[in-house]
Amino acid sequence: MPPSDAGHLVLTFDDGYAADHDLIRPVLAERDARAVFAVVPSWVGKPGHLTAVELDALVDAGHEVAAHGRRHRYLQALRLGRDATSGDDDLHVAGEVHDDEDCGIVVGDRYEVTDGDHREPVEIAAVSATEDGGVLTLAASLDSAFDRGETVVRPHESVVTDEIRGVRAAFAEMGSDPSSFVLPYGAADTRAWRAVHEEYDVLANAAIRSLPNPPGTAPTNLRRYYLETTHLTRVELGEYLDAVAETGGIGVLAGHSAWQSVTAERVGWVVGAARERGVEVTTFASLFG
CATH class of the missing domain: 2.40.30 (Elongation Factor Tu (Ef-tu); domain 3)
Known part of the structure; x- marks a missing residue:
């Protein structure tokens, strides 16, 4: 676990869109920041999504790949x-x-x-x-x-079981072994939560709430919210990051890079605002590995 007096922020980008490489990667590279990209292996290479080469480039740049399910199923009743x-x-x-x-x-x-x-x-x-x-x-x-x-x-x-555990075989074929899981749609019942808890070190979205995680939160019980312009204003993002810094907790902010609500300007602003407050922008693997 990170030290209790240090605030951390993890940025996660869902679904493995091509814009993860074309839009998000350059913004992070300019700021020497790392992020987590939640990928559905069967979508790699499909139109609008990352190619295998682009995914490898993200990994080579120090970013983390998280599992996002085998078929991106809705796992809640x-x-x-x-x-x-x-x-x-x-x-x-x-x-x-x-x-x-x-x-x-x-x-x-x-x-x-x-x-x-x-x-x-x-x-x-x-x-x-x-x-x-x-x-x-x-x-x-x-x-x-x-x-x-x-x-x-x-x-x-x-x-x-197939959605959460079965996806590991697909990642193995890609030469990857993710330690973090992001629930598709942020939806799960207790069976799904239990499977993730047993199979992975981190669950990024056990809950969807616009509050950071207090120090000591179990890595399989993290809550996250969205940095997208449709969900939070700069004022609200600033207050969120203030709370991360004040409590020494962990913030988790998500986005979908192919959506109009996620812009290079917004991502760059969040990274800068976090650092202005002394909050480290990092990955789950760095925090909990």
Whole structure:
């Protein structure tokens, strides 16, 4: 653990966008600062994302690569948005649902519907987003009825294991062995948290809160927030960094480099503002390695 009288700031950039290399890397290089890049291995080389060569360049520059899941799955339970009856082919759920079949809720994955007293395994055949959540189409009709008030739809344990532990094999093929994990969407249930706690040294986003981590916070229980212009103003960022410096705690600020809310100017300003307060900009590996 870092000494209690030293404030530290870790910058994390999610999803492995090409802009991590093209936009963020030069800003950090100019300031001799390091950051953490949370990567989904199967996205490396895809349009808009880092190539293997660009990822290696980040590592060679001293930056840390963190695991961001094998398929970028949503690992938190979703509540039923409507009552479900026997014979239903669709489940209406409330919460964060995306149309993309290759992340979030992945077609072909096993899920379970449970109200605590009864559980039924299901397989996802299709996913569609709605204004208030989404519709999950099942590969086979539901056998039982479930009341929306106490029912959740959640990934099967095997899906949680594949997302958190299974990604290690993909990183091994890339010659990498990350010690930190960043939850996709910042979403997890206790099963996911437990798996990360057992498999990794650091969980960057056990919670999403605009407060820094006090000294002594367990590295698998860190909370983070977003440096993006849509989330914090300079005034708020300054107060956040003040708290890091005053408490000697650890700040964790995140961004998505391909989004308009993350600019070179914003990232450079955060690094400078941290150092003005005596806060060291570093990585999880340097802090907890």
